[in-house]
Amino acid sequence: MSDLTSLFNKALKVRKNAYAPYSQFHVGATVLSSNNNVYLGCNVENVSYPNGTCAETGAIAAMVAGGDVLIKDIVVVADSKLLIKPCGACLQRIFEFSNGNTKVHLADLGGIKKTYLISELLPLAFNEEELKK
Numbered sequence: 001m002s003d004l005t006s007l008f009n010k011a012l013k014v015r016k017n018a019y020a021p022y023s024q025f026h027v028g029a030t031v032l033s034s035n036n037n038v039y040l041g042c043n044v045e046n047v048s049y050p051n052g053t054c055a056e057t058g059a060i061a062a063m064v065a066g067g068d069v070l071i072k073d074i075v076v077v078a079d080s081k082l083l084i085k086p087c088g089a090c091l092q093r094i095f096e097f098s099n100g101n102t103k104v105h106l107a108d109l110g111g112i113k114k115t116y117l118i119s120e121l122l123p124l125a126f127n128e129e130e131l132k133k
């Protein structure tokens with residue numbers, strides 16, 4: 001099984017744990033870090049809607065807690081006719097832990113359907129340089 005297929009299968013599995021009673025939209029995400037560790041996340045909603053978190057956010061938090069800070073690949077899976085794409089906030093979160101080779105794989109329940117570099121999805125990311133006066 002290829003690395004990507006295995007990442008997809010893990011994303012599919014963690015998606016089953018998504019807590020999405022309000023949207024009924026279940027999302028799973030898997031991160032493969034530069035140290036070849038795998039981290040999982042699912043969306044976790046809240047009755048106070050803005051407090052909900054995306055699957056990507058969960059996977060990235062797990063990665064940082066695990067001691068890694070560079071995403072090689074991230075797979076996001078949902079049951080969406082139009083392929084799911086990370087929201088703007090999550091693109092910025094992915095960007096924070098990316099380099100020029102970081103890939104974002106978009107999947108439906110059948111597998112990965114599209115792959116982008118983070119720079120293609122967020123070409124004008126807010127970045128450290130802009131903090132300078």
Ligand code: THU
Pocket residue numbers: 020023025026027042043044045052053054055056076084085086087090
């Ligand atoms: N969601 C994610 O987890 N990831 C995305 O990339 C887009 C949206 C979640 C947030 C919310 O729980 C539900 O999907 C509907 O927006």
